[in-house]
Amino acid sequence: MVDEAIYALSPDNTQDLYQLYWGTRQNYVTMHVSAPEELSGGAYQRVSTVAPVRQRFEDTAYWNATVVTDKDGRADMTVEMPGNLTSWRATVRGITGDTKVGMARVNVLANRPVMLRLATPRQVVKGDRLTLIGTVDNRSDQERTFTVRLDVDGVKLANAAQQDVTIPAKKQMKVEWELDASTLPESGNAELTGQVVAKDDPKNPDWADALRVKLRVVPPGSPEREVVGGVVKDEAMAKLDLPADRIEPASVIRVDVRAGLMPTMETAATRVLTGGRYSSVAAADQLMVAAAKRMPTSAKEVREAIAMISRTQAPDGWGWWEGAPADPLITARVLSALSEARKAGITVYQNLFEAAKESAATRYAQTNLWEHRAALATALALAGDKRGKTYLAETKERGQNLSPYARLRMAVGFVAAADRGSANEMVDGVLREASSGPGSSYVPVGVGIGWTATDTEATAEALYALNVLDRDSETQSRLARWIAAKNDQDWLSTDEYTETVRSLNAYTKDHPDATDLGEVEISVGGQTVKATKAKIGNFATAVLPRNVLTSGTNAIKIKRSGNGEAFYTVDATVYRPLFEESTRGIRVLRRYEVRNGAGVWTELNRAVKPGEPVRCTVVTWGDDLSDGVRVVEPIPAGFEYTESDYFQYGREEVRDGAVLHYILNNGTPQTFRYYLRAESEGKLIGLPATAEYLRRPSSRGQSAAERIEVRELK
Numbered sequence: 059m060v061d062e063a064i065y066a067l068s069p070d071n072t073q074d075l076y077q078l079y080w081g082t083r084q085n086y087v088t089m090h091v092s093a094p095e096e097l098s099g100g101a102y103q104r105v106s107t108v109a110p111v112r113q114r115f116e117d118t119a120y121w122n123a124t125v126v127t128d129k130d131g132r133a134d135m136t137v138e139m140p141g142n143l144t145s146w147r148a149t150v151r152g153i154t155g156d157t158k159v160g161m162a163r164v165n166v167l168a169n170r171p172v173m174l175r176l177a178t179p180r181q182v183v184k185g186d187r188l189t190l191i192g193t194v195d196n197r198s199d200q201e202r203t204f205t206v207r208l209d210v211d212g213v214k215l216a217n218a219a220q221q222d223v224t225i226p227a228k229k230q231m232k233v234e235w236e237l238d239a240s241t242l243p244e245s246g247n248a249e250l251t252g253q254v255v256a257k258d259d260p261k262n263p264d265w266a267d268a269l270r271v272k273l274r275v276v277p278p279g280s281p282e283r284e285v286v287g288g289v290v291k292d293e294a295m296a297k298l299d300l301p302a303d304r305i306e307p308a309s310v311i312r313v314d315v316r317a318g319l320m321p322t323m324e325t326a327a328t329r330v331l332t333g334g335r336y337s338s339v340a341a342a343d344q345l346m347v348a349a350a351k352r353m354p355t356s357a358k359e360v361r362e363a364i365a366m367i368s369r370t371q372a373p374d375g376w377g378w379w380e381g382a383p384a385d386p387l388i389t390a391r392v393l394s395a396l397s398e399a400r401k402a403g404i405t406v407y408q409n410l411f412e413a414a415k416e417s418a419a420t421r422y423a424q425t426n427l428w429e430h431r432a433a434l435a436t437a438l439a440l441a442g443d444k445r446g447k448t449y450l451a452e453t454k455e456r457g458q459n460l461s462p463y464a465r466l467r468m469a470v471g472f473v474a475a476a477d478r479g480s481a482n483e484m485v486d487g488v489l490r491e492a493s494s495g496p497g498s499s500y501v502p503v504g505v506g507i508g509w510t511a512t513d514t515e516a517t518a519e520a521l522y523a524l525n526v527l528d529r530d531s532e533t534q535s536r537l538a539r540w541i542a543a544k545n546d547q548d549w550l551s552t553d554e555y556t557e558t559v560r561s562l563n564a565y566t567k568d569h570p571d572a573t574d575l576g577e578v579e580i581s582v583g584g585q586t587v588k589a590t591k592a593k594i595g596n597f598a599t600a601v602l603p604r605n606v607l608t609s610g611t612n613a614i615k616i617k618r619s620g621n622g623e624a625f626y627t628v629d630a631t632v633y634r635p636l637f638e639e640s641t642r643g644i645r646v647l648r649r650y651e652v653r654n655g656a657g658v659w660t661e662l663n664r665a666v667k668p669g670e671p672v673r674c675t676v677v678t679w680g681d682d683l684s685d686g687v688r689v690v691e692p693i694p695a696g697f698e699y700t701e702s703d704y705f706q707y708g709r710e711e712v713r714d715g716a717v718l719h720y721i722l723n724n725g726t727p728q729t730f731r732y733y734l735r736a737e738s739e740g741k742l743i744g745l746p747a748t749a750e751y752l753r754r755p756s757s758r759g760q761s762a763a764e765r766i767e768v769r770e771l772k
Contacts, residue, residue: 059120059137062147062165070149110263111251112141113270119146127152131160141269143169171198174206174254174267177738180714181274182239182248182695187216188740188768189696192233194254196225202265203257206233212248212275214238222257239275244307248273274715276692277305277633280746283755287497287627289535289569290315293617296628302609304632309604311630313580315589315616316597317572318625322542323562326555327351331359333552338376339388341366342395343556349395349402350563360404367392368410375417386421386430387510393418393437398560415443422449428457429508432464436471447475454480462488462501463511466519473526485523489533492520493683495754497627498540499533502683513684514544518557525564538565539625569623572596576620582606582613636760637746643757644680644687644723648747650764651675665767671700672734674717676761678749682725686752689719692745693734694766702732723751736768 120137127133131152139146146166153159173195182188196202207220216236225231239248249272256265286296300309330347333340345363353360370376375384376392393414400406415438422434422445432453439446450471453460460468465484472481492499501516503509511519521537524530538561544550545558578589578598583606589598602614616626639646650662651673659673666672678689692715693699699712707728708721719730744766750758 059146059148059166060118061116061142062145064117072149072151111268111270112143114140115142115271116140120148139168143173143175169197170267171264172196172202172204172254172256172267174252174269176250176252176269176271178250178271178273179695179738180693181276182213182237183276183743183745184239184242184278186237186239186695186740186742188237188742189738190235190237190250191738192235192252193230194223194225194233195230196227198265199227201226204254204265205257205260206254207252208235209251209253210237210248211251212241212243212245213250213273214240241275242277242305242307243275246274246276246308248275276715276745277308278743278745279305279633279635279637280748280760281631281633281690282758283750284630284632285496285627285755287539287625288532289623290616290618290626291623292619293615294626296614296616296626298607298612298614298628298630300607300609300612300630300632301634303634304609305635307604308633309607309630311602311604311607311628313589313600313602313614313616314597314627314629315575315578315599315618315624316595316626317575317622318596319538319542319562319566320571320573322545323559323566326545326550326558326562330552330555330559337379338367338370338392339378340552341370342388342392343552345395345399345404346556347559349398349404350559352402353404355403355405360399364399364406364410367396368407371410371413371417375421384417384421386425386427387433389414389417389421390430390433390437394440397437397441411441415441419443419445427508428453428460429464429506432457432460432468436467439471439474442474446471447477450475450477450480454484459506461506461509461511461516462491462503463509463516463519466501466516466523469523470519470526473523478527481523481527482529485520485527488516488520489530493685493754494536495540495751496629496756497536497625498543499536500540500544501537504682512551512554514541514550514554515557517541517544518554518561521561522557522564525561525568531569534565535569535623535625538562538569570621572620572622572624574620575624576618578616578618581615581617583608637763639746639760639762641759643754644678644749644751644759646689646747646749646759646761647677648691648761648764649675650744650766662764662766665769665771666736667771668736668739668768670736672697672736673703674732674734676719676730676747677727678721678759679727680723680725680749680751681757683723683751683754685723685754687721687723687749688752689721689730689747689749691717691719691730691747693717694742694744696738696740696742696768697734697736700733700735702730739769740767742766742768 119140125133148164150162175193177191194204194206203222203224205222216238221233223231223233251270253268254266259265284298286298288294327347330343341363344359348360370380372384375389377383377385377388396406396411396414418434418437422431425431435446435449435453439450450468465488469481469484488501492501500513501520503511503513503516517537518541521534524534541558575596575598580587580589580600582602585606587600587602589600591598614628651659652662654660676691680687699717702710708719711718717732721728744764746760746763748760
């Protein structure tokens with residue numbers, strides 16, 4: 059049962075069940091099921107003897123996917139109706155075990171003889187002063203005088219709380235209150251309770267109405283995230299720095315503890331092994347994964363991968379498919395796969411292995427790209443061929459413009475060639491260019507001649523190289539965490555999944571993954587908070603009380619009783635009184651515009667009339683590092699989003715208090731444009747638009763804040 063008003067925004071797209079099951083169709087059936095979200099809220103309560111207080115407002119009144127009828131096809135359900143005074147649409151769809159179907163729809167109108175509505179803004183900023191409009195609807199058959207009252211908690215009223223209005227029969231009338239958001243409630247929400255009663259019959263509930271709504275009050279500043287993370291076995295200490303000028307009570311500090319490398323690795327391995335052996339590259343990837351998982355030679359995946367490699371072999375190496383010209387990178391990858399398979403105990407035909415080494419040496423002599431030579435030299439070194447060490451030394455000395463991935467592969471090759479000094483030198487050079495975020499790090503890869511590896515492959519190779527060198531345990535954990543997050547969020551290539559399996563397999567051998575978090579406790583400022591375990595998934599969460607945190611460095615101890623290693627994240631959102639434009643890695647510009655007398659859009663330099671459209675243009679300009687960007691553009695109190703005008707690449711979301719854009723950073727300015735409409739008068743603060751990198755939240759920027767006045771122009 060849903061509020062029928064939602065169908066004015068989006069039609070009911072659920073298919074007709076008869077057509078779905080029995081209509082003309084192709085050789086497949088598609089079923090779409092929509093389960094609307096249920097929002098939290100309390101039940102009816104009486105605060106007086108006049109009318110129940112309506113305070114539970116929902117879009118969905120009831121949802122049940124498992125109603126069972128009796129033999130006559132009837133079922134009874136009891137539904138407590140929300141406080142919305144609207145037309146509710148109840149839709150029932152029934153299916154029997156033998157796919158007989160039926161549908162029914164009925165409408166229920168919820169209203170009262172006297173109704174009060176409050177045009178509450180979605181949020182206000184501390185310091186805002188605006189007009190709250192209430193509407194009293196007299197649906198009775200006679201003129202009546204009503205007493206209308208507004209009680210507030212968390213904000214102040216600048217005019218009288220109580221007013222008397224006389225309303226003719228079947229008419230409505232507006233009442234206004236001046237809200238002054240001069241304080242910041244501890245909960246972050248103010249509470250508004252409106253009541254209307256008939257003066258001539260004040261105890262009759264039919265001539266009364268009451269409702270209670272919450273109004274979010276946000277701090278007059280810019281949100282910033284301070285995030286730290288790391289690894290916890292039994293216990294770990296995190297240090298969180300909080301600014302002295304943060305606005306309280308507004309800070310939210312959350313601690314997450316989770317395990318999850320093994321599921322990530324297993325998922326990646328499954329995707330590689332079930333992806334099909336359509337080429338020599340795919341076969342090599344599957345053989346590498348099989349070696350990492352220590353699969354036996356008799357396994358179908360192993361036998362078919364080796365067979366594909368044998369079938370696609372050419373006299374001078376391997377190409378993309380059978381009969382294709384030999385490719386240096388593919389030849390190097392095949393030789394590396396065969397080497398890893400042999401080390402894992404998989405039987406590889408000696409003549410195939412020797413042919414692969416000779417092909418790699420031939421391709422090294424014939425290619426002019428040092429990027430390709432680095433891959434071939436590494437493959438020969440890993441295969442135990444003496445030429446590999448010679449070729450690696452030559453590539454290190456003469457090679458130019460090598461990608462981070464190539465240098466990391468060479469580091470692994472140098473270890474195999476017993477030259478750990480050169481290996482460490484190569485790794486150090488790459489890690490100096492790594493990008494570090496809270497609790498994670500990754501290796502960015504740009505564009506170069508012959509470069510084909512991605513950020514994911516380079517980061518995985520960095521983890522593998524550090525593991526082989528047995529150094530920088532903390533850096534390994536940061537890289538592993540980034541790889542796991544990347545696999546959980548994005549769809550990757552087969553090569554990327556293969557590198558994920560290789561690197562995480564090596565890492566988890568020395569850092570066993572937690573299979574049970576156990577009891578998790580967070581201690582800070584002399585107080586201990588127990589984390590709540592999730593019902594699904596191996597993680598736990600705790601929200602720290604803000605009153606125990608101090609400006610400067612806070613020592614936070616994370617303690618757990620489970621086995622293995624888990625990752626923790628301390629994520630603090632604080633608000634600072636920053637209203638000027640600032641740039642830390644990304645620039646944000648915002649401009650509000652209104653039309654002048656000639657109908658031309660010009661920058662806002664006057665008061666806005668209620669109902670007048672306002673055009674908002676936002677420009678973001680980031681760096682050249684590959685990353686996602688979240689742009690948050692707060693909507694001023696009393697304004698409504700109407701439509702978007704200009705946005706090409708990315709995702710746009712419109713939420714109660716802001717317009718959000720998610721984009722991929724590419725080093726060029728990106729522009730968004732949309733329209734707002736003022737709904738009520740007031741003196742408001744337009745909070746800065748902010749942008750931050752998803753993997754580097756400390757790198758961020760914001761536009762300037764703006765003062766906005768909405769009033770009728772004379």
